[in-house]
Structure formats: C-alpha cells, structure tokens
Amino acid sequence: MARIVIIGAGVGGVPAALEMKHHARKEDEVMVISDYPTFHFTPSNPWVGFGWRKPDQIKVALAPMFKKRKITFVQQAVAKVHPKENRLEMKDGTSVNYDYLILATGPRLAFDEIPGLGPHGGFTKSVCHVDHAAETFEAWEKFCEAPGPMIVGAAQGASCFGPAYEYLLQADTDLRRRKMRDKVPITYVTSEPYIGHLGLGGVGDSKGMMEGMLRDRTVRWICNAKIQKVEDGKMTVMECDEEGKDKKVHELPFKISMVLPAFTGVDAVRGIEGLTNPRGFILINDKQQNPAFPNIYGVGVCVAIAPKEPTPVPTGIPKTGIMIEAMAVAAAHNIRAQLDGGKPDKVPEWNALCVADTGDGNSMGFIAIPQIPPRNVTIAKKGLMLHWGKIIFEKYFLRKIRTGVAAPFYEKIGLGMMGYRTLKK
Ligand SMILES: Cc1cc2nc3c(=O)[nH]c(=O)nc-3n(C[C@H](O)[C@H](O)[C@H](O)COP(=O)(O)OP(=O)(O)OC[C@H]3O[C@@H](n4cnc5c(N)ncnc54)[C@H](O)[C@@H]3O)c2cc1C
Numbered sequence: 506m507a508r509i510v511i512i513g514a515g516v517g518g519v520p521a522a523l524e525m526k527h528h529a530r531k532e533d534e535v536m537v538i539s540d541y542p543t544f545h546f547t548p549s550n551p552w553v554g555f556g557w558r559k560p561d562q563i564k565v566a567l568a569p570m571f572k573k574r575k576i577t578f579v580q581q582a583v584a585k586v587h588p589k590e591n592r593l594e595m596k597d598g599t600s601v602n603y604d605y606l607i608l609a610t611g612p613r614l615a616f617d618e619i620p621g622l623g624p625h626g627g628f629t630k631s632v633c634h635v636d637h638a639a640e641t642f643e644a645w646e647k648f649c650e651a652p653g654p655m656i657v658g659a660a661q662g663a664s665c666f667g668p669a670y671e672y673l674l675q676a677d678t679d680l681r682r683r684k685m686r687d688k689v690p691i692t693y694v695t696s697e698p699y700i701g702h703l704g705l706g707g708v709g710d711s712k713g714m715m716e717g718m719l720r721d722r723t724v725r726w727i728c729n730a731k732i733q734k735v736e737d738g739k740m741t742v743m744e745c746d747e748e749g750k751d752k753k754v755h756e757l758p759f760k761i762s763m764v765l766p767a768f769t770g771v772d773a774v775r776g777i778e779g780l781t782n783p784r785g786f787i788l789i790n791d792k793q794q795n796p797a798f799p800n801i802y803g804v805g806v807c808v809a810i811a812p813k814e815p816t817p818v819p820t821g822i823p824k825t826g827i828m829i830e831a832m833a834v835a836a837a838h839n840i841r842a843q844l845d846g847g848k849p850d851k852v853p854e855w856n857a858l859c860v861a862d863t864g865d866g867n868s869m870g871f872i873a874i875p876q877i878p879p880r881n882v883t884i885a886k887k888g889l890m891l892h893w894g895k896i897i898f899e900k901y902f903l904r905k906i907r908t909g910v911a912a913p914f915y916e917k918i919g920l921g922m923m924g925y926r927t928l929k930k
Contacts, residue, residue, distance in 0.1 A: 664821025
C-alpha cells in the first residue's frame with residue numbers, strides 16, 4: 506500500500522486527485538491537503554469582480570465530494586515540505602508522511618515585491634482569488650458612484666496576462682452598459698513588450714487584434730512597464746526601452762486599479778535545494794517529475810517553466826487550464842508506473858487555449874499548439890461564440906468537480922477529437 510498526497514485543491518489539484526484515484530491500486534490511499542474548504546473556478550473570478558457571478562456560484566465544497574470518491578481530505582495548510590524525509594510539516598505542528606507527492610499549490614501572489622501593490626494593505630485590487638474578486642466588486646460599486654481614472658495592469662514578472670485583458674475589457678463593457686464609460690479614462694500598464702504578447706511571444710495576430718480592440722475602446726497603454734510604487738490614488742510607472750533600460754517615468758492618477766502581480770512558489774517549498782528554483786517554482790522534467798526527488802511531481806502554476814526568450818521587462822509563461830489538466834493526467838499515470846516498478850513515460854502536451862471574455866460579442870480566443878513557438882497550430886479569433894464557449898467551459902468544469910469524475914465520457918470524446926492524446930485515458 507502507498508500513500509499518495511496531493512497538496513492543493515484548485516484547477517490542478519482536484520483533477521490530479523481524481524486522476525490519481527482512477528490510476529491508483531485498490532489498496533493505495535489518495536489524500537488531498539488544502540488550506541481552503543472549497544474548490545473555486547479561478548477563470549470566473551473576473552466575472553465576480555463585476556457582480557456577474559456570485560462567489561458561491563463558482564465554489565464547490567471539497568469534503569463531501571472527496572468522501573464520495575473515497576479520497577482522504579485534510580483541510581489545513583502545509584507549513585513545510587521535507588522531501589528527504591518524505592514528510593509534510595503541517596501548520597498545527599503535526600506531520601503527514603507520504604510515498605508519492607503531487608505539488609499543486611498554485612502561486613504565491615507576490616504583491617509584496619512592489620510597495621503599495623495589492624489588496625492586503627495596498628491600493629490596488631485583485632481578481633486572483635475569489636475572495637479578492639468579491640472585495641473588488643464592492644470597490645467597483647463604490648467607484649461607479651464617483652468614477653474617475655482607472656488603471657488595469659500586469660506587473661513586472663507577471664506570467665498571467667489573459668485575466669488582465671479580460672478584466673480591462675469587461676470593465677469597459679460594464680461601464681458602457683451603465684452609460685458612464687465617458688467618465689472613466691482607462692490605462693493598461695503591462696510588462697509585456699507589446700500588446701497581445703501574453704507571455705507567449707504572441708499568438709497568431711494577437712498583437713494586431715488586441716491593439717485594435719484597445720484602440721476601439723479608447724484604452725491607452727504603456728508596455729515594457731515596471732511599476733515602481735503605488736500610493737493612494739497614484740501609480741508611478743517606469744517605461745523601459747527595448748533593452749530594458751529606464752526610458753520615461755509616468756505618474757498616473759487613479760480612482761480604481763486592478764493589477765495582476767508576479768507569482769512565486771509558495772513558502773512551504775521555497776529554498777529547498779533540488780526541489781525548487783530561486784523563485785520557488787517546482788523543478789520538473791518532461792514527465793512532471795522532480796529530478797532530485799523522483800517521488801515528487803509538480804502540476805499547475807507552481808511548476809518552473811523557463812521563458813523561451815527574455816523580454817526587456819521580465820515576463821513569465823502562463824499556465825492555463827487545459828495544459829494543467831494534461832499535467833495532472835501525466836503525473837497520475839507516471840506515479841502508477843512507478844508503483845508497478847516501471848519508469849514514468851507519459852509526457853504531457855503543453856498547449857495553450859485561452860479565452861479573454863469581454864462580456865459582450867467581442868470576446869477573443871487563442872489556441873497555441875504547442876504553447877511555446879514555433880508552433881503547429883496558432884489561432885486567434887474574436888466573436889460571440891467565444892463568450893458562450895467560456896460559459897460552457899465554466900459549467901462543464903464545475904460539473905466535473907461537483908460529480909468528482911476524473912474523465913467524463915464526453916471529455917474523452919471531445920478532447921480526443923481535438924487531438925489531446927495526453928488527456929485520453
Ligand atoms: C484571475 C485568473 C483568471 C484565469 N483565467 C483562466 C482562464 O480563463 N482559462 C485558463 O485556462 N486559465 C486561466 N487562469 C490560469 C489558471 O488556470 C489558474 O491560475 C488556475 O487556478 C491554476 O490552477 P492551480 O491548481 O495551479 O492553482 P490554484 O487554482 O491557485 O490552486 C492552488 C491550491 O493550493 C492550495 N494551497 C496553496 N498553498 C498551500 C499550502 N501550503 N497548503 C495547503 N494548500 C495550499 C490553495 O488554497 C489552492 O486550493 C487564470 C488565472 C487567474 C489568476
């Protein structure tokens with residue numbers, strides 16, 4: 506009998522647990538440890554920020570679902586991973602031992618790297634967590650009573666740009682519906698070298714399409730931006746040149762601002778030699794396995810992926826839902842191979858499929874296969890279908906988590922047809 510522990514119960518952790526249960530032997534124990542009692546569907550957070558979703562609509566209680574699937578659930582934070590001892594030190598001082606470990610902790614939100622950034626004592630809002638998004642909605646309602654300039658952005662070192670565009674475009678849609686867009690000058694501040702770069706070196710004509718979209722919506726932008734500090738109502742931004750050297754300081758007034766921070770790995774794994782890189786991301790090989798500790802796997806935003814080409818201001822590569830699910834499937838499959846005395850052999854496909862929903866008929870979607878160029882497939886499209894596509898994705902994913910089924914038959918058929926070999930069981 507082996508104990509396989511998964512830390513984290515988000516977009517990566519829950520599918521990893523369900524997959525692991527599916528692949529494990531009858532006698533093995535699959536255990537999930539997470540510091541939060543519910544799963545929440547992060548891609549819907551921007552909608553929560555505008556009151557288009559209530560937080561409860563995108564949450565799923567974890568304990569009953571895992572009980573039904575005979576997966577042990579422990580609701581507590583892991584304080585430190587001790588990989589040489591195969592042991593987890595828990596927040597309450599107790600220990601949990603494991604035979605195999607899947608790290609799916611998502612990111613630490615590094616608001617603290619910029620003075621005044623973020624919702625915890627800073628002056629900018631966030632949609633990175635559902636609780637942040639709910640607070641952002643409260644602030645938005647107040648802002649709409651006394652509007653003024655708005656800044657949306659992605660900080661230096663950020664690796665997640667889609668949600669920044671999404672929030673920006675949804676703000677524009679919401680303000681137009683309220684007939685008050687004329688009272689809100691919007692500036693987009695980004696570490697990307699150009700609009701539509703997305704941390705991916707662009708996808709098809711994402712540059713042209715997204716620049717056009719921002720121009721149509723009279724949004725000003727600053728690229729190659731480093732946010733120096735945020736004060737109450739003022740953001741200081743250094744615009745850099747193509748070499749990353751300081752070019753121009755902008756002092757931007759704002760009445761509301763939402764900025765995505767850089768990510769790092771979580772404290773429980775930071776500084777462990779062989780397990781993580783200097784930013785705390787889990788080092789993995791092409792099979793999601795840590796080279797120094799072969800009984801540890803990484804899945805989701807917590808894994809280290811080196812940028813393909815450096816940008817003048819640092820940006821990271823995004824890790825999106827479908828790619829994260831492929832990582833979860835591969836990790837579970839490879840652990841089973843090890844349990845059987847074999848070698849891990851499943852290599853997940855890292856493809857990007859993202860939709861930036863505008864909340865109206867102009868949503869944008871991008872497909873990059875593989876995620877890192879050069880690519881076999883690059884598609885960038887705009888239209889109402891993509892808005893509905895995102896809603897269907899949300900309903901489908903939440904249903905999958907509520908029922909606790911690792912691979913519903915319609916997923917196998919659909920993804921199989923799309924050529925996702927790693928997701929087919
Ligand atoms: C606002 C936003 C919108 C996004 N929209 C999309 C989208 O539309 N499409 C798309 O494909 N991708 C999207 N992404 C990217 C990606 O899909 C999400 O970030 C996704 O949530 C990542 O999943 P994850 O499991 O790696 O991390 P998370 O979902 O963050 O889950 C991490 C889990 O680990 C737990 N945890 C962390 N540390 C500990 C600890 N020490 N002990 C115990 N538990 C711990 C957390 O509580 C959480 O449950 C979006 C990301 C953001 C931030």
